[in-house]
Amino acid sequence: MSSEHGVEHYHPIDAKILDKKSDLVFNIFSKVQDDSEDRFILYASKEPRYREKVRELLQSSDFTEELYIHEEDLTLYFDHATNSLRDYVINSDAPPEKKMEKVYDLSRDVTQQFFDTNASPEILRGSDKVVDLMGKCLDNNELGFYGLTKIMEKDYYTYTHSINVGLYCMSFAPKVGIPADEVHELGLGGMLHDVGKSKIPREIINKEGALTEEEFEVVKKHTQSGEEVMKELGCYGEKAIQMVGQHHEKYNGKGYHRGLTGNDIALFARICKLADVYDALTTRRSYKKSLKTLEALTIMKSKMEHEFDPKLLNAFIRFMGPQG
Numbered sequence: 001m002s003s004e005h006g007v008e009h010y011h012p013i014d015a016k017i018l019d020k021k022s023d024l025v026f027n028i029f030s031k032v033q034d035d036s037e038d039r040f041i042l043y044a045s046k047e048p049r050y051r052e053k054v055r056e057l058l059q060s061s062d063f064t065e066e067l068y069i070h071e072e073d074l075t076l077y078f079d080h081a082t083n084s085l086r087d088y089v090i091n092s093d094a095p096p097e098k099k100m101e102k103v104y105d106l107s108r109d110v111t112q113q114f115f116d117t118n119a120s121p122e123i124l125r126g127s128d129k130v131v132d133l134m135g136k137c138l139d140n141n142e143l144g145f146y147g148l149t150k151i152m153e154k155d156y157y158t159y160t161h162s163i164n165v166g167l168y169c170m171s172f173a174p175k176v177g178i179p180a181d182e183v184h185e186l187g188l189g190g191m192l193h194d195v196g197k198s199k200i201p202r203e204i205i206n207k208e209g210a211l212t213e214e215e216f217e218v219v220k221k222h223t224q225s226g227e228e229v230m231k232e233l234g235c236y237g238e239k240a241i242q243m244v245g246q247h248h249e250k251y252n253g254k255g256y257h258r259g260l261t262g263n264d265i266a267l268f269a270r271i272c273k274l275a276d277v278y279d280a281l282t283t284r285r286s287y288k289k290s291l292k293t294l295e296a297l298t299i300m301k302s303k304m305e306h307e308f309d310p311k312l313l314n315a316f317i318r319f320m321g322p323q324g
């Protein structure tokens with residue numbers, strides 16, 4: 001068996017979000033155990049001659065078993081899944097939290113793939129569509145901040161942290177007068193703010209416990225390398241790029257990597273910093289527990305106040321506070 005058929009090359013999918021009306025553009029596999037070894041067999045083929053059969057199969061299946069695709073089809077799958085999810089978000093009568101849950105799951109999958117495997121620009125570009133879906137879920141504001149936090153993962157991973165920051169930025173935006181047509185870019189910048197971490201050795205990113213001084217110096221490079229990644233891709237606006245490059249700047253000038261002060265730090269980056277710190281405090285890591293909303297806001301106000309834009313910090317506390 002050649003290595004491309006190895007278990008590590010198959011990626012689990014959420015078959016429930018497949019669009020059963022359109023034709024498959026990738027093969028779907030199911031997993032079987034053979035002599036205690038996992039093997040993947042074709043479940044539904046993309047070949048045109050099986051089109052009718054596959055359509056019947058997909059429409060009749062309740063997808064109780066786990067299904068997979070080959071990793072070379074990941075971009076196609078994400079594309080298909082986002083389109084199908086858009087249809088669901090716009091047209092289904094499902095409650096807003098159900099819709100957001102599905103969008104969150106797909107976003108997690110896309111972002112995890114980006115950070116954990118190949119850091120591919122094609123997958124990164126998919127984040128644009130995902131942020132669009134987040135915006136649609138947040139638009140009617142039925143979900144509210146509390147509903148949103150119930151959906152979010154509370155264990156810290158770079159990929160869930162990225163999505164959480166994007167969502168906090170987007171839901172906070174109307175409270176500080178960000179025009180509706182700029183919220184997408186704010187969400188995108190929030191979701192990609194740590195994109196530079198894809199360039200940092202994984203042992204450092206996933207290290208349990210405190211970093212050494214040298215390791216911290218390496219981590220600090222992620223704002224600059226993130227900015228470079230964004231510019232290389234050439235499809236992001238200036239404000240999203242500023243969020244990536246400036247989200248560790250501090251209002252008192254003691255941040256990195258430029259040491260900008262006060263309102264020299266771009267507005268979107270000042271918003272991103274609030275969301276970034278808040279999510280880091282309220283998520284669990286192996287070496288620290290997660291804080292409750294009120295505890296996190298108290299620390300931000302009493303111990304870190306000089307790091308934030310004071311007006312934005314107060315608005316953030318008003319926005320997050322009452323539900324905590």
Ligand SMILES: [Fe+2]
Nearest residue numbers: 193194247248
């Ligand atoms: Fe960061």
Ligand SMILES: [Fe+2]
Nearest residue numbers: 161193194276
């Ligand atoms: Fe971050």
